[in-house]
Amino acid sequence: MKYTLLLAALLCGPAFADRQSFPPVDQADRDPSLVGFRETLLAQVTARNIDAVVAAACPDIYLSHGGDGGPEELRANLILDPETLSEEQRENADALRAEYWSDLEYTLSQPGYFDDEGEFWMPYQWQITLPASLDPELAYFVTGTNVSLRQSPDRNAPILTPISHEIAIIRDFQDGAEYQRVLLTDGTQGYMHSDFLWPMTGHRAAFVKSDVGDWQLCTFVSGD
Structure with a gap:
């Protein structure tokens, strides 16, 4: 269940809402298999193991609001070949690659929650509507x-x-x-x-359990 933020004309009106706090609660320990999957995946991300991270992804992993998704797009994002960037951005390839890995590692390490479909989302504040x-x-x-x-x-x-x-x-x-x-x-x-x-439009990630009972990384995306 999502939390709803109650605001009254916040940006343009005279009335305001009470402040609401959403303390972190990590629901991952509800499923020991999820805890194990996350720990293993985080270790592979920390080691910058491209093959292992790609192997943990869904066949249709969602990575952007405009791309095709899938493991090969994830691999391309993790490698970030400078030749795939504009001339203006090629000199920034190392920094952009490092930032992508860092964002993935930080996001996967955050407290998360199970949605109504049984998917596990991080960070936990993504449940705020x-x-x-x-x-x-x-x-x-x-x-x-x-x-x-x-x-x-x-x-x-x-x-x-x-x-x-x-x-x-x-x-x-x-x-x-x-x-x-x-x-x-x-x-x-x-x-x-x-x-x-x-x-609140920053990176979020989701783990989904496959039909055979294996957890997979199925979303890593940012933006509205």
Whole structure:
């Protein structure tokens, strides 16, 4: 079952909702076979074992909103041949490849939940249903406990309130900035360290059990 975030005209109206916290709960231990699969797959990802990671994927693994998917697309993403990139991006191939592996490893290590179909999704905050009126590109999840919301973008600035596992809105995300200006669901505004903000359109992954009872990686995708 998904959690529904209750917001009232958050971006354009005077009324705001109470703040809601979604503490992390990992449901993986409901199925020991899933725990074993995840641990093994994470070890292979950490080792950057391309063949083993591809072998763990569904025949129709979903990897993008515009691609064909499948194990060969996953392999191509993991290898990231510079010749497949535009001339402007080829010099960034090593950094892009490293980022893809890092995103996969980090996502698979997050707490997750079982959906109504028995699929296991990570991270667990993916079960939060945002209101239709909210642009998901503006929504971020605060991943820490008692993260400081500060009066200004400075680690020594006064603390307005601690934030734990809730949605924050960022109208103008600043790439590379240490702090972001955020809006909480009750209308409180301030600055939060970027390290604790996960985009709600960021990477998520799903494990699905096959007809013969084997777990497989069937989704690894980002975007709305």
